[in-house]
Amino acid sequence: MGGLTKANLKARAGARSYERGLGYLDAVSGVEVGDGWATATVHGTDRYEVALTLDGPGGPAGRCDCPYGMEGNFCKHLVALGLTLLAQRSSLPRQRKAARDRAHDLDAWLSALSKDELLTLVREQIGEDRRLRRRLELRAAGARGDVAGIRAKVRELLDVRPFARYGYVEYADARAFADQAGQAVSAIGALTGSGRATVAIELTREAMRLLAEVATSVDDSDGGLGQVAVDLADAHLEACRAARPDPEELAHWLFGQALRDLDTGLTDIDPLDYRDVLGDAGMTTLRKLVVEAWRGNRTGWAEKYLMERLAKTAGDIDTVIAVHAADLTPNGHTHLVIARELESAGRPDEALNWAERGLRETPDLATVDTALVDHLCERYARAGRLPDAVALRRSHFSARRSLLAYQQLRATARDTDCWSAEREGALTLLRADAERQQPGGWYGGSVLVDALLDDRDATAAWQAATETGAHDKQWLTLADQVRADRPADALAVYLRLAEPLTAQTGNAVYEQLVVLLLSIRDCHRRLDTPDAFTTYVTALRASLRRKRNLMRLMDEHGL
Structure with missing residues (x-):
């Protein structure tokens, strides 16, 4: 329990939840402690079940079914449990041993029951727990090869309506729906393991369609449903490797699914993961489909991505460049992507030309991708063209007039021992902006004051703030410095x-x-x-x- 301290609890929960948790110490009951975890009931507005992980990598972590906790927050009820554990620190080893003893006693009791007694117990649980009943029904259908039964259960498990309030699954119910959907994936995967991979392919595709239909109706902030979709894609690939479906049909399906996936980001299927299943014939069909789609829509994000993936896999750098060049962004970012691709391919001269072209083709240097400017300055410095790097930093600063651009100009100019002259010109521009009451610095304050503070020139910064104004945050920094x-x-x-x-x-x-x-x-x-x-x-x-x-x-x- 070394990771559980009052300081860690306060840091994890925040001052407000921590202080509110102090008032719930008498409301904690039913504490159970295991190796690295603890659970309890906390009575507040309602009766809440809390679970605390004691020694996580980031300190204590937990789960509570109160409304605030269901939003992913470390709530006051978790604080109350943590403080209770700290108060009972000396008795925790005894409580852990008691928990292990209870588990051992339960296992011994179950092992001693007869078959009829176990069946009676299971039937009682099935009658009380619908989720358990569904899991066992799926296992039974799989064991007897009841494909129709499995299909019906998969559809039932992916039915969002029992969880949707007013047509939408709220965060508090999303986890339960994702758990239920995960049972469908497990059942489909079991089909492949039992020699019915062809059926598994059919069911994974149907499940993907059903999941796509309901995904926008679920608050998947925790990513549980997204993980179900990834697992479903893995199950499909495994089934395809086992069943070896027709490669051309598979290529058509993968292409259409990938286009939908890249727009929705649901199952994230990558057709190239199926190369061993597609073989030469399937890959030829896939390439034809992707090329035709890209030629018909060269600015489509999904079409560009698939075309680029195919070209990179084939080592066709010129096609990669052509894909990007067909849809250039106005801020030079795409030019930078092309330049980096060419550099990786060992074509530095072409790379530099594309980077410089990105600057020329950006209508307003104030909107240029800063990474492109950084890239060019680095290349100029590497080639011994430091004056060109300073000139570019100066032009970029003149257009943008931000603290970051000032800092970058200063760093580059110092490398060439010309910062004194550059600084005077830069401050002249910033002073003119400040006199026009043109904000742009931290918190909407004057960039002039920010720049002088960053230079550690407190006297000049104080004078500038007095003459042209400053934000309260800047005044506070000034006061601290003087x-x-x-x-x-x-x-x-x-x-x-x-x-x-x-x-x-x-x-x-x-x-x-x-x-x-x-x-x-x-x-x-x-x-x-x-x-x-x-x-x-x-x-x-x-x-x-x-x-x-x-x-x-x-x-x-x-x-």
Whole structure:
């Protein structure tokens, strides 16, 4: 249980859920502890079942069937279970042993039952658990070779209607539907293992169609249904390898399925995974279908993807280039893709030509793919063309005027020992933008202030902020940077930023306010005016005394 601590629980749940979990410690019951896991019932608005993994790679993880937990959150009920386990740390080894003993006793009891007694027990469970009944019905149908029965059960398991409220499967019900759909995949896969692969091919295709029809009606945030689709595609490939269907028919089906899949992203079937099944005849048919489709729609995403995959598999770099060149994006991104393909193929001169063409064919350099600029600058530097790299960075900065473009210009210009001159020109452009009140930096602030802060030129940044304005986030950074040398200026900023927070509520606000108060205290210490701070914080505590969480946080920091 080394990964379970109060700090980890708070980090995992967040301050709000953690503090709310403190109020549910008396509501935890039925705790069961195993090796690395624990379950319990927590009574809140309703009765919730919680399960906690104690030593996960990212700290504690868990599952709760409360509404907040069903959305994938680490809720207050999980916090309550975690804190309960920490409080019972000394007794956990005994509880683990008790859980193992119970499992052993249950297994021994079951082993001692007669066949008739076991059948009676199973029949009772079948009557109470519909999911168990369906799983056993599928196994029975498979064992007796009842293909019609399996087909009917597969259709039933992929029927979304019992889970759909108002025609849609909500997140809370999606997991149960995905589990049920997974049973259909298992049943189909079992057909291949029992020598009925041809039937399995037919059923996987029908299941894919049914799954595609309902996929848009399911909230698959957890990806459970997506995994079912992937498993279904794997089952189809396995069945095809066992049954060896007609290669030309298979090629036509794979082509159509791949086009649909690439649009929906459901089963993610790759026709090239079937090369060993298709053979020469099937691959010839597949190539013909893909080429005809691409020629009929050279800008279609699915058609381009399939054509590129076939060309790459064949090592046909010129066809790969032709596929991309037929649908060039206006920001130079496709030119960059082509350049990288040509470089990988050992054709650097052509690669450079395509990259430079991407710049020329971008109508507005402010919209160019930054990765293309980075690519070209790297190639220029590698070829000893540093002035060309600086010129490109300068042009890109002039068009975009962002902090990132400024940083990139600075890095490249420093490599050629010309940053002093480049900086002056760049700051002139940013100063003109700031004077026109043209934001574009962090949080909508002035890029000029951002750039000067990034240069660690606090004096110039403060002057720019004073003359042309700055965002509060920038003022805070400025105050932090000048506090040691200009505590009075920094104090004025901190006091102004703290004032609106005193009228707000919430733990996040309180944390911000305390950070500012600590900075205010430091400024008064530097100014040798501790009494002024004492007067200020005393008045603040008196006016905000009803905010108990704030008071506690201030106490923790000695404020």
